[in-house]
Amino acid sequence: MKPKYFYLLALFLPLIFSGCKTIGLNSSRLAQPLEINGTLDNWPKAFPVFLADSSISIQAANDDMYLYLAISTDDPEYREDFRHTGLTMWVDLKGGKSKQVEIHFPASTHARFNARQGGFWQSLTEEEKTRASEELDQLAGGVLVYNQNIKQALNFPANDASGFAAATSRFDGEKIIEIRIPLQFQKDFLAMELPQGQKTVGIGIETGGRTRGGFQPPNSGERPGAMRRGGFGGRSSRSRFIAESKEFWLEVHLAK
Amino acid sequence: MQNKLNWLGEKKNISRFAVIFISLLFLTLLISCGASYTKMDRSGFVQGISLVPGDFDKIWNDHTILVAPQSGGFGRSPMMPGFSRGGPQGGGSFELIIRATLMDSSVIDSGLNLYSRLASMSPEEKNAYKTRYNDEHFVGKYLFIWANVGTPFSDEYLKLDRWTFFLETESGQQIEPAKIVEHGISRQEFNVEEQPADTTTTSMTEPEPNLVRRRFPNKIVEFYFPLTNFDGVPLLSKQFKELKFGVVNTKKLEDKIEGAWNLETLRSKE
Numbered sequence: 001m002k003p004k005y006f007y008l009l010a011l012f013l014p015l016i017f018s019g020c021k022t023i024g025l026n027s028s029r030l031a032q033p034l035e036i037n038g039t040l041d042n043w044p045k046a047f048p049v050f051l052a053d054s055s056i057s058i059q060a061a062n063d064d065m066y067l068y069l070a071i072s073t074d075d076p077e078y079r080e081d082f083r084h085t086g087l088t089m090w091v092d093l094k095g096g097k098s099k100q101v102e103i104h105f106p107a108s109t110h111a112r113f114n115a116r117q118g119g120f121w122q123s124l125t126e127e128e129k130t131r132a133s134e135e136l137d138q139l140a141g142g143v144l145v146y147n148q149n150i151k152q153a154l155n156f157p158a159n160d161a162s163g164f165a166a167a168t169s170r171f172d173g174e175k176i177i178e179i180r181i182p183l184q185f186q187k188d189f190l191a192m193e194l195p196q197g198q199k200t201v202g203i204g205i206e207t208g209g210r211t212r213g214g215f216q217p218p219n220s221g222e223r224p225g226a227m228r229r230g231g232f233g234g235r236s237s238r239s240r241f242i243a244e245s246k247e248f249w250l251e252v253h254l255a256k
Numbered sequence: 257m258q259n260k261l262n263w264l265g266e267k268k269n270i271s272r273f274a275v276i277f278i279s280l281l282f283l284t285l286l287i288s289c290g291a292s293y294t295k296m297d298r299s300g301f302v303q304g305i306s307l308v309p310g311d312f313d314k315i316w317n318d319h320t321i322l323v324a325p326q327s328g329g330f331g332r333s334p335m336m337p338g339f340s341r342g343g344p345q346g347g348g349s350f351e352l353i354i355r356a357t358l359m360d361s362s363v364i365d366s367g368l369n370l371y372s373r374l375a376s377m378s379p380e381e382k383n384a385y386k387t388r389y390n391d392e393h394f395v396g397k398y399l400f401i402w403a404n405v406g407t408p409f410s411d412e413y414l415k416l417d418r419w420t421f422f423l424e425t426e427s428g429q430q431i432e433p434a435k436i437v438e439h440g441i442s443r444q445e446f447n448v449e450e451q452p453a454d455t456t457t458t459s460m461t462e463p464e465p466n467l468v469r470r471r472f473p474n475k476i477v478e479f480y481f482p483l484t485n486f487d488g489v490p491l492l493s494k495q496f497k498e499l500k501f502g503v504v505n506t507k508k509l510e511d512k513i514e515g516a517w518n519l520e521t522l523r524s525k526e
Contacts, residue, residue, distance in 0.1 A: 075416065112289045113307035118359065118402055119478065120367040128375040139307050146305070153305045176452040 021137040022097070022202070022251045027050045027060035027067065029255035034061065034068050038169030038178050042071060051248045052078065052207065059142075067181045067201055067252065074174040081207055082175060084111060087166075092202035093194045099204065100148050100190065105179065106154050110142035112155055140252055142166075146190045147190055154190050163187065194254075201252045208245040293397055295389065312370040316375070318525060319363050323354040323501055324517035350513050351413045352405060356501050357401035359393070360492060360515050362526050398434060398480035399423070404472030411441055413476050417506070423481050423491065424500035431491070435480035468489035492519065 016174070025207060028046040045181045048057040048070075054074035061068045071087070073079055086109030092098040104110040115136065124132060134173040138157035143164040146153045156164045183194040183201075304314035355362065368389060372382040393400050401423075407413040416438060422430045484490050491499055502514035 075344055107307060111307040112307040113313070116476070117404075118357070118367045119393055120371045120389065123385060124371060124375060125385075128371075128377065128385070130382065132371060132374040133377050135376070144305065155307060155309065239273070245330065 005193075019180060022249045023049050023051070025058060025060050025203075025250045025252045027062045027204040027252050027255045030061050030068070030196065031062040033063060034166045034178075034180070035064065036165040036180050038167035038176055039171075040070055040072075040176060040178075043068075048072075049250065051205070051244065054231035056207070056248075057249065058205075062183070062252075062254050063116070065183060067183055067254065068179070069179045069203065071177045071179070071205070072174055078177045078207060081241075082166075082168075085208075087177055087179075088206040089179075090204035091192070092204075093192055093198065095198060095200035095251060096202045096203070097204060098202065101145040101190075102148055103164065103176065103179075104143075104146065105168075106140060106158075107142045110146075110153060111139075111144050111153065113139075133147065145190060150189055152189050155177075155190060159166050184252075199254055199256075203250040203252055205248045206245055207248070257493055263282050270402070296428070297398050308374065310369060310370055310373070312366045315363055315525075316357060317365045319360065319522065320355055320357040321501065321515040321517055323352075323356055323513050324450065325350040325513055337415060350505075350511060351407050352419070352503060353407070354503065354512065354513075354515075355404040355502075356515065357402040358499070358522070359402050360522070364389070364393075364400075365397060392484075393478070394435070394480055397483070399483050401433075401479040401481065403477045403479060404474055406444055406472055408470075408472050411473045414473055416477065420504050420505075420506050421479060424502055424503050425485050425491065426496055427485075429485050430502075431481055431485060432435075433479040433481050435478075437478035437480075439476035439478075441475045443474050445469050445471050445475045486489070 001040060026047065028045065029045040030241045043059070044061040046061060048059040050057050052075075055078050056071060056073045058072075059070050061070075061114075071196055073082070087103075087105045089103045089144045090097075091101045092104060099177055113134075113136065121129065121132075130224070135157075138159050139155055140161065141158040143156045143166050144153055145156065145164055158165070167176060168175065168177045170176070182192065324372060367384075368386050372385055375381075376384075377385060390396065412418075416436065420432065421436075422432050425432050442516070482494075489495055497520050498516045498518050499518045500514050502512060505511035
């Protein structure tokens with residue numbers, strides 16, 4: 001082979017390898033579990049990675065039980081995007097890019113319930129309505145975990161103590177989403193376990209792809225009381241366009 | 257050109273084009289595998305998931321039928337110029353679309369269990385709730401149908417005296433409700449395509465329709481039918497395989513829509 005062709009190949013090789021690389025993210029070791037409240041107050045010092053032309057930053061922390069992610073953006077476009085469509089992500093505890101376990105936060109962006117149907121709500125006492133309303137708010141603001149293989153979903157209320165959890169906050173123009181992902185979990189059809197000796201976790205994050213007209217509940221009857229808590233929640237009828245979606249994949253290196 | 261031996265020991269020519277080809281192949285791979293993201297339509301969209309635990313939503317959907325014109329549409333709405341797809345369809349001849357739910361014991365039990373769980377009721381509260389619900393909805397006295405009645409036209413079409421609602425057995429007996437409880441009119445949102453109204457410009461092509469959200473009037477109506485047919489046979493007995501729910505225009509009896517519950521299927525799911 002003539003030298004110039006060798007150089008041509010050599011020129012492409014680094015591009016090839018850099019292009020195929022999933023973004024690496026080093027997780028920080030936690031001394032004690034983090035409280036999921038949507039703030040970074042208790043987070044250890046960590047180096048975030050930046051996505052989407054530095055519009056989104058992500059940092060990770062873990063203990064033996066959970067992986068925690070903090071996703072921040074001060075970009076108005078991405079703030080709006082998260083507000084409308086919530087957060088969609090995938091977790092692959094084997095470190096790959098499997099989409100079997102799909103996560104939506106808040107759950108209300110993808111799960112629906114019309115509490116008005118059947119007259120059941122109307123027969124509750126006022127006190128019972130208050131309690132049921134609070135419970136529905138917890139479910140709406142919780143985390144929806146969808147198993148793509150068997151097409152079933154588990155909903156973790158916002159106050160879930162041991163499973164998936166997420167919270168969001170907005171401070172000084174910056175939106176923060178804090179997520180807790182169990183590294184070992186078994187409930188109903190959902191079984192997840194970090195394989196022995198596995199040091200990385202694959203995380204996929206989707207942005208964009210806003211749907212026409214926001215989200216259309218299967219039944220329009222609104223339950224009396226708020227159902228839009230838990231962060232983004234709003235379903236504005238003004239969001240009438242489809243934005244292109246993007247998928248980012250991270251390889252999170254767990255701290256031992 | 258160079259002559260070399262390949263792995264079979266054969267002589268093979270390696271041209272400069274092969275090198276360029278391989279380089280381009282790698283370049284293609286580079287582009288196709290993407291940098292850190294790939295672009296796509298929103299793939300993670302999951303439809304029809306219930307926010308609440310348990311099987312209430314599934315049972316509810318199993319017991320709910322769509323009662324609509326055969327053509328799947330309505331007449332042209334005077335309120336909606338250009339109104340066509342994206343919700344109620346165009347081209348039919350009936351002004352109502354109804355989602356009717358057969359409130360049999362499986363739906364009612366499932367609903368009572370769900371709501372008592374959501375409200376964290378004590379056993380006493382649950383008993384009181386069940387009694388209250390059964391009293392308010394005449395459970396055991398009538399056959400309860402919960403219906404969401406909507407129209408793309410004006411609220412006038414939701415006046416129930418324009419219509420006659422009935423159940424029809426397989427033998428053709430038509431039974432009217434003994435009681436009707438109407439709820440207030442609310443507005444339901446649909447996606448609707450509308451043609452732009454701009455007529456000041458001319459174009460060789462049709463203007464792109466806009467997808468807009470329109471709110472159509474609808475109301476909840478509770479229908480309470482006798483439990484039995486004229487011969488005293490329970491309407492939900494195993495003697496019947498299906499039960500029809502129909503609506504006719506009181507001033508134009510040929511205007512009729514109907515839907516049917518497959519009772520055998522519902523029994524098999526219990």
